[in-house]
Amino acid sequence: MGHTRKRGAPSKHRSMLMSIKQDFSSEAVPDFRNLGIIARVLLAVNAFAFAVAIVATPTWGGALDRFLRAAALLEPMLLATLVVLYLLAPLLARLAYWQGAGAVLAIALAVCGAVQFVAIPADGEAPSLLRNAALGAATVAALLAYLRLLNRAYSPALSEARLQALQSRIRPHFLFNSLNAVLSLVRRDPQRAERALEDLAELFRVLMQDSRSFVRLADEIALLERYAAIEQLRLGERLAIAWELDAAPLDALLPPMVLQPLLENAVYHGVEPGTGVGQVVVHIERRGARVLARIENPYFEEHARRAGNRMAQENIRERLQLFFDAEARLTTRIAGGRYLVEVEMPYRPEKA
Amino acid sequence: MTPLRVFIADDEAPARERLRELLADIAAELPTEVAGEAQNGIEAIERLPTSRAQVLLLDIQMPGMGGLEVARHLAGLSIGPAVVFVTAHDRHAVAAFELNALDYLMKPVRAERLATALRKAVAAGPPARQQLAHAARQPREYLSVVERNRIVLVPVREIVFLRAELKYVTLRTRGAEHLIEEPLVALETEFAERFVRVHRNCLVARAAVRGFERSADDGEEPHWNVVLDGLGERLPVSRRQWAAVRALVQDA
Numbered sequence: 322m323g324h325t326r327k328r329g330a331p332s333k334h335r336s337m338l339m340s341i342k343q344d345f346s347s348e349a350v351p352d353f354r355n356l357g358i359i360a361r362v363l364l365a366v367n368a369f370a371f372a373v374a375i376v377a378t379p380t381w382g383g384a385l386d387r388f389l390r391a392a393a394l395l396e397p398m399l400l401a402t403l404v405v406l407y408l409l410a411p412l413l414a415r416l417a418y419w420q421g422a423g424a425v426l427a428i429a430l431a432v433c434g435a436v437q438f439v440a441i442p443a444d445g446e447a448p449s450l451l452r453n454a455a456l457g458a459a460t461v462a463a464l465l466a467y468l469r470l471l472n473r474a475y476s477p478a479l480s481e482a483r484l485q486a487l488q489s490r491i492r493p494h495f496l497f498n499s500l501n502a503v504l505s506l507v508r509r510d511p512q513r514a515e516r517a518l519e520d521l522a523e524l525f526r527v528l529m530q531d532s533r534s535f536v537r538l539a540d541e542i543a544l545l546e547r548y549a550a551i552e553q554l555r556l557g558e559r560l561a562i563a564w565e566l567d568a569a570p571l572d573a574l575l576p577p578m579v580l581q582p583l584l585e586n587a588v589y590h591g592v593e594p595g596t597g598v599g600q601v602v603v604h605i606e607r608r609g610a611r612v613l614a615r616i617e618n619p620y621f622e623e624h625a626r627r628a629g630n631r632m633a634q635e636n637i638r639e640r641l642q643l644f645f646d647a648e649a650r651l652t653t654r655i656a657g658g659r660y661l662v663e664v665e666m667p668y669r670p671e672k673a
Numbered sequence: 674m675t676p677l678r679v680f681i682a683d684d685e686a687p688a689r690e691r692l693r694e695l696l697a698d699i700a701a702e703l704p705t706e707v708a709g710e711a712q713n714g715i716e717a718i719e720r721l722p723t724s725r726a727q728v729l730l731l732d733i734q735m736p737g738m739g740g741l742e743v744a745r746h747l748a749g750l751s752i753g754p755a756v757v758f759v760t761a762h763d764r765h766a767v768a769a770f771e772l773n774a775l776d777y778l779m780k781p782v783r784a785e786r787l788a789t790a791l792r793k794a795v796a797a798g799p800p801a802r803q804q805l806a807h808a809a810r811q812p813r814e815y816l817s818v819v820e821r822n823r824i825v826l827v828p829v830r831e832i833v834f835l836r837a838e839l840k841y842v843t844l845r846t847r848g849a850e851h852l853i854e855e856p857l858v859a860l861e862t863e864f865a866e867r868f869v870r871v872h873r874n875c876l877v878a879r880a881a882v883r884g885f886e887r888s889a890d891d892g893e894e895p896h897w898n899v900v901l902d903g904l905g906e907r908l909p910v911s912r913r914q915w916a917a918v919r920a921l922v923q924d925a
Contacts, residue, residue, distance in 0.1 A: 494734070497761040498685065501781040505691035555685050593684075596713050596736045 349414050350421035351468045353406035357647035358468065365464055366399050367392075394440060398433040398457075405432050422465050429461045430454055495585065502555040517554055520547040527577060535574035535644070537671055538605070538612070542566060544581055545603065552588050560592050561600050568606035572671045575612070576644045580605075582633040583616045583662050591618025591660060612668045620660040634662070641666065677791065678708035680726035680754065682717040682743065684735045692730055692759075692782065699788045714738025715826070718746055721754065722822050728794055729754040733777075734761070741809045744800060746817040746824055749854075753799035757790045775800055775808060812863045816844060818851045827851060829867065833881045833904055835860055837874040847903045871899055871918050872911045879921060885910065 351358045374388035375381075405428055406413070413421050437453065499521060506514035527544055549562055584603065592599030604615040634651060641649040641664070649666035679696060683689045689710055696705045709724035711717035715737045721729065729747070733740040744756050758777035776794045778786055815826040831846045841852040842860065861868065861876055868876040877899055884900045888909065897915060898907035910918050 494761050497780050498688070501691060501761065502685065502687035504781050505687035505694065508694065509690070555687060557686055559684075593734070594736050596684075596715075 349416065349418055350425055350465070351472070352414065353403065353410045355646055355648060359403060359407075360647065361468065361471075362403065362464060363399065365467065366395070366460060369460060369463075370395055394437065397440060398436045401436050402429045402432045425465065426458060426461050430457055433457050492585070492589065495589075498555055499551050502551075506554070513554070517551060520550050523547050524551070524581075527581075530577065534577075535669075536577045537571065538569060538573040538575060539571040541575060541577070541580050542569065542571070542605070544578075545584055548581055548584060552592075556588070556592060556599075559595070559597070559599055560588065561598050563600065563602045565602065565604040565606075570607035570612060570668060570670070573607065573612045574669045574671055575666060576640050579637055579641065579664060580614055580616070582637060583614075583664070586633055586662070587616050587618035587660075590621065590624060594621045594624040595619060607668055610668050612666050614664045615661060617659050617661040620655050620658055637664070674704055676704040676706040677795065678725055678727045679705045679791070680709045680711070680717070680721055680724055680729045681707060682711040682714070682721075682729065682735070682740070683732035683759065684712050685732075686712070688732065688759075688780065692787075695782060695784050695787050698784045703788050703791060705791070714740065714743045717743050718817075718824050718826060721747060722750060722824060726754045728791055729756050730759055730778075731756055732759050738814065741805065742813050742815070745802065745805045745809065745813060746815065746826065748799060748802045748805060749817055749819045749824065750799075751819075755794035755798055756800050757794045775804060806859075806863075812866070816851075816853055816855075818844075818853055825851070829864060832868075833878055833901055834908060835868065835876045836908075845904070845906075869918060869921055871908055871914050873913075875908055877901070877908060882918075882921065885919070 353359065370391055371384075371388050374391065375384045378384045378387050406425065409424075409428065413424060416424060434450070434454070437450070499517075503514050503517045503521070506517060524544065524547055549560075553560055580603075584601070587601045588599075591601060599619050602615070602617045604613075604617075606613050634653070638651045641651060645666055649664070651662065651664050653660070653662045655661070681689050681692050683692070689712075693707060696707065699705075708726040709720050711720050712735075714735045717729070717731070718738070729744075731740040731743060735743075740758055740760075744758075747753050747756070756776065758775055759780060759782065760777060761780040776790050776797070778790050813829065815828055816832070818825045818827065827844060827846060827849075833845050833847060835857065836843045836845070837857040840854070842855060842857055844851045844853050857874065857876065861870055864876075867878060867880075869879050869882075871877050881902045881904075882899055883902045885897045886900055886907070888896050888898050888907075896912065897910040897918075899910060899918070900907065
């Protein structure tokens with residue numbers, strides 16, 4: 322289904338891969354500091370070893386026994402290799418793909434050889450070093466090929482997600498109400514009307530922009546402020562936003578339009594349904610190697626039940642996954658009459 | 674020509690301001706005066722009856738009570754206003770609301786359209802109750818009673834039971850009793866989630882059912898009574914409804 326459509330537009334496809342390359346270095350070896358990659362390697366190697374054990378022995382009990390015996394050597398090898406790859410990840414990322422792949426292979430063999438040398442006493446029953454090396458090399462090659470395929474399979478989804486995102490990111494309701502508010506200012510306060518139109522233009526510029534590359538957190542915050550200015554115009558004192566940005570890492574890179582739709586949700590579900598003042602909090606901070614963003618708003622149960630629209634959140638979740646794989650999270654909870662949405666992602670500073 | 678009295682209900686101050694400007698713009702063609710303003714649905718219900726407004730410009734999306742429900746309560750007034758709905762939704766959403774049978778304007782509103790809609794609405798008179806009920810997609814949050822020139826709102830969640838008596842339906846809350854002029858069948862359909870029918874003439878709030886007891890009246894055929902939360906009154910359950918009502922308590 323999706324495949325035929327993608328084949329129809331090869332040039333677009335290629336340009337997209339290039340732009341991803343700039344941001345993700347997807348044509349370098351996998352990032353061995355990425356949780357998703359680590360988890361996949363651990364699972365794949367163990368599954369492979371278990372499969373080998375099943376094939377090699379006639380009974381289930383025998384297979385389990387054999388797997389456990391193999392694991393005594395396999396697990397230290399696997400973990401040691403991953404630790405070394407984790408430490409060397411920044412160096413590996415600088416190499417071209419084939420050099421990187423060669424380096425990974427060499428590292429894996431060296432580490433496994435060393436583990437075997439240490440683990441098995443000189444007088445012990447030593448398995449053939451050459452045979453183990455061949456098996457190890459085959460495993461590493463298969464894993465690298467799998468991770469590369471995985472990376473490629475996921476990439477076209479970016480353009481799909483983008484299309485979907487474009488349709489659902491700003492509510493028509495917001496656009497028309499905003500234009501209406503600006504119209505009311507044109508005669509009374511032309512200068513404020515001008516500023517409001519500039520803010521709207523800025524918002525839509527970002528909205529229509531290439532959403533495949535990262536943006537700086539500082540830019541995303543500027544966008545939040547422009548959006549808030551428009552809503553303020555419309556809702557007046559009913560909207561009260563507390564900005565907690567002192568610890569926000571302004572140089573962090575993140576996918577575009579991740580926070581704005583969440584603030585829009587907060588206003589739509591948390592301020593508009595109320596007749597009084599709606600307190601919204603925007604909190605962004607860096608905690609070690611992570612960036613945490615939290616947006617909270619008053620919770621209207623009745624409204625949430627009726628509106629029940631989680632499109633924006635699903636959209637953001639999908640894009641976070643495409644950009645950060647398993648390393649980013651979007652969670653929501655309700656506490657003390659407030660609705661909280663939290664985004665947690667790796668801190669990737671902009672390279673100077 | 675005496676100016677047309679217009680009432681504006683919208684939760685956004687700039688939107689009300691804009692409508693006032695547009696009314697001023699079309700004054701030469703259609704003289705109007707602003708009879709009152711409200712910034713949410715409840716306020717509109719409080720203020721409109723004494724404003725002597727002939728036509729109401731009513732935003733659909735307002736906090737507290739949406740425009741469609743406001744119009745349904747105002748329809749109980751003996752001399753209700755004509756209504757022009759205003760919405761920021763697009764055509765697609767308007768179709769979903771089934772507003773097409775009613776007069777509506779889309780934001781941002783244009784002066785010419787406003788003039789046309791006002792004339793048309795005044796000529797057509799207040800919208801019919803059935804039409805409004807049809808356009809509303811959700812049950813109301815309040816029922817209303819008109820007392821002289823005032824609309825009393827009773828939150829549906831406070832109603833313990835509704836009982837049909839002759840021409841009227843008695844609406845009972847823990848603290849008060851009102852008479853409303855709506856068929857019990859229509860209420861049963863609209864609030865099916867909240868009320869259960871215990872008798873041909875009576876709907877009881879599911880949440881208010883505490884239990885049942887066997888009637889001990891002599892001379893009468895024995896039957897079950899609903900024991901209510903917070904009210905001493907017992908309501909008889911008809912034999913026909915007993916199975917459905919009993920299941921309700923067993924579920925809980």
